[in-house]
Amino acid sequence: MSYHRSPQQARRQTRGALALLAALVVSLLAILAPQVTASPAHAAKVPAPTAVTAAAHTDTHIASALAGVPARALPEVLAAAGTPFQVEVSLWNGRKPAAYSTDTVVTLTAPGPGTLSVQQATIPAGATGTTITTSYSAATAAVQVTVRVPSASSALSATTSSFPIDVTLSLIDGQAATLQDGTAGADSAGCTEVDAAHPMCGIVTLPRGATGNVALSLGMCPTGQSCLTGASVTQLIANLTGADGDLYTRTAPARMTIICDKSICGQQGVPHVTALWSQSATGPLQPAPACPAKGIIGADQDFCTDWVSSTRDRAGDLHLVVLFLQDVRGAI
16 A cells, blocks of 8 residues: 655655754754863963063154154154153063053153153053153153063063153254245244353254155253263254255255354354264264365265354354255254
8 A cells, every 4th residue: 555645744744854953953063162162272361471671762643744754864762851752561471472461550760850741551451561652851861761560579670772852842844934944943943042041053954845844853962972061962854855866965955054152162263163963863973074165065975064154143152054965963
């Protein structure tokens, strides 16, 4: 006797088979789920810190404003009294980045004569470090920032490299009229006040301007350099190239006039005063040789002292002219 399933019976059996298959899949997932969450990849942890490092950098806003300038012209930290710079704090366990399991306070300290505007910050739980923006209240030839973070046994600490804090720092558009007509002063005020209390200033003249922004600063002479007692260092950081190449040549150079108060530059003849010069942000200052003629840089020179164009004003202050082709730091 033959047996025939009705269409309704066939559909009911198919639905039953699908329901059984779905139940088996759910059961299988339930069995596998604990195995996935317990895998070693999910159990990895960041080690606890055993050391900390600290590095100081130019503030990002200043650095981005000077994009395009030669790398050798940019110091590790470019800042003046009251202007921001950054301290990067990193946590380590051996050579591996490390982190605390809870929010952790880090403190910053620096020796006098100034103080830091921000002296504490928090490293978030699980973070391997933080970047702190702060500033220093006084000009100095060299300062170091020390960071300290707690540890189970003792505080971890590290100190940045030494860096200068300038007296003044200003950013100027490379095509500003003050740069082109010779009224841009390193003191941010056109060098209108040069006296015993402010004994040195530098006026930069860039007839063809510069590409992008220009930084002008007036700082203290680095330790170990042969500057006159009380002298300052004028710094120009700029991109002095254009679409057609160098903006300045040996017959049409850029110019810096160092104004030196008679209280430190005395009454000796102009040719007896030597300018100190460097084309590196950190290189030693070297005597700037004499130019071969007025307004001309020699074929074997990158900068020179134009003693023919140099003079003393009625007050007895020295105006020493140095000609150059690229970024410079100058002093007397």
